[in-house]
Amino acid sequence: MTDVSMTSTAGMPKGSGKRHSGIELFRVRHIPDSVESRPVSQVAAEPASLNPPASRRYYFWLMAPAILVLAFISIYPFFWMIYMSLHEVDIGNVRWNDFANFTRLAGDTRFLMGWWLLIQYSAMCLFLQIAIGVFLAVALNGSRYEKVLVTTLLMPMMMAPLIAGMVWYFLYNGTFGWYHWLLQSLGILGPKSILASSNTAMIGIVLVDVWQWTPLITLITLAGLKRVPQDQLEANMVDGASPFRNFVMVTLPNLYPVLLIAIMLRFMDNFRFIDSVLVLTGGGPGNATKILPIYLFEVSFKFFKLGRGAAIALILLIVTIILGMLLVRVFDRQQPSKV
Structure with a gap:
């Protein structure tokens, strides 16, 4: 802090022996830093809480x-x-049956056929959904109308599976179904509906599942594409890689964890969703689409064999958990090791 004062010659005493012209006299006073003013906080101390911290x-x-x-x-x-x-369950009667519900399943041809049809159904659904979903995600990524198109694609997924099955049931109808008329006009189908033939009924229910749940794969893949490092893509293109090779060498490895999660979600859903299949075919014609969940539904709630149905449900649950654990283990192996 500095104090500066100025004195003119008019105010000087006559006998001082020194003459000053104009403004020449300055008096400087140095104030040590120890007495400098310090900012004082005006915030009051926080009052003590009336309530003790929760345990x-x-x-x-x-x-x-x-x-x-x-x-x-x-x-x-x-x-x-x-x-x-573990019991034989009837109305008002429950009795132990020495694991008979499980031993009988080994010789049940409809139970074994249900597994085979379920594997076919899940494999076709997953293959088509992953292929179409990744293609749509790559096509939509960075598009000018990306938000509008993504919102439009998500509309089938927002529909209840039962309602989706009803809509496609009428579209497949052999009398007034628009899809049946289109396929028949192209020479793909005869007069019989796609759901009425044992050769095409499985394809019909797979198309419904693909139509409804491919948007989920597209949404998950699109989110994964946003986190692909752009510097890797640019470096690979500088080295002369084509867009397809760039996609295979850079994009797919970064999408692998995301796609694995999507596959796990969809295969677990395919193992338990029966709403649209019940509406479309009910397991028919004959047993062409009687996948294991449909057979489980019939045994439990059509024939009221609750003990046998519980055994089938328990086996289905255990297999689903084992497959989920295998997928998680594969996912963990693909993660980069932490140093």
């Missing part, structure tokens, strides 16, 4: 109702299913 037990009691509801709708039915699978 972990408090948060547990907050979650307890949701935990009880989830336990009631999932854990209790799971153990009840295990109990029924």
Whole structure:
């Protein structure tokens, strides 16, 4: 801090012995830094909270109702299913049957055929959905109308599977179905509906599943494309790689974890969704589309063999969990190791 004062010659005493002309006298006063003014905070101290910090037990009691509801709708039915699978369950009568529900399935041809049809159905759905979904995602990525087109593609996925099955049932109808008329005009179909022939019924229900759930694969893949490193793509193009080679060498390896998650979600859904299949064919014609979930539904709720149905459901659940664990293990192996 500096204090500067100026004194003119008019105010000087006569006997001072020194003469000054104009403004010549300056007096400088140095103030040490120790007395410099310091900024003082005007924020008052935060008052002490009237409520003590919550304990972990408090948060547990907050979650307890949701935990009880989830336990009631999932854990209790799971153990009840295990109990029924080990008993012969009739109306008002439950008796132990020495694992007969499981041993009889080994010789049940409809049970074994249900597995085979389920594998065919899931394989065709997954192949078409992954191929079409990745193609649409690559075509839409960076497009001028990307948001509008993505919103339009998501509309089938927002439809309930039961309603989707009803819509396609009328489109496939041999009398007034528009798709049936188109396929018949192109010479692909005869007078019989696509759902009425055992040779084409499986293709019909696969097309419905592909139409409804391919947008999910497209959305997941599109999100994965946004995180592909652009510097790798540009470096590969500088080296002279074609767009197709660039896609195979750079884009696909970055999409692999995303596609694996999409495959896991879809195959688990194919193992349990039967809404559209029940509406379209009900497992027919004959047993051409009687995949295992359809057979499980008939055994449990059409013939009321609840013990046998519980055994089938338990086996289906165990196989689904094992396949899911295998996919997760493959996914973990493909992740880069952390140093």
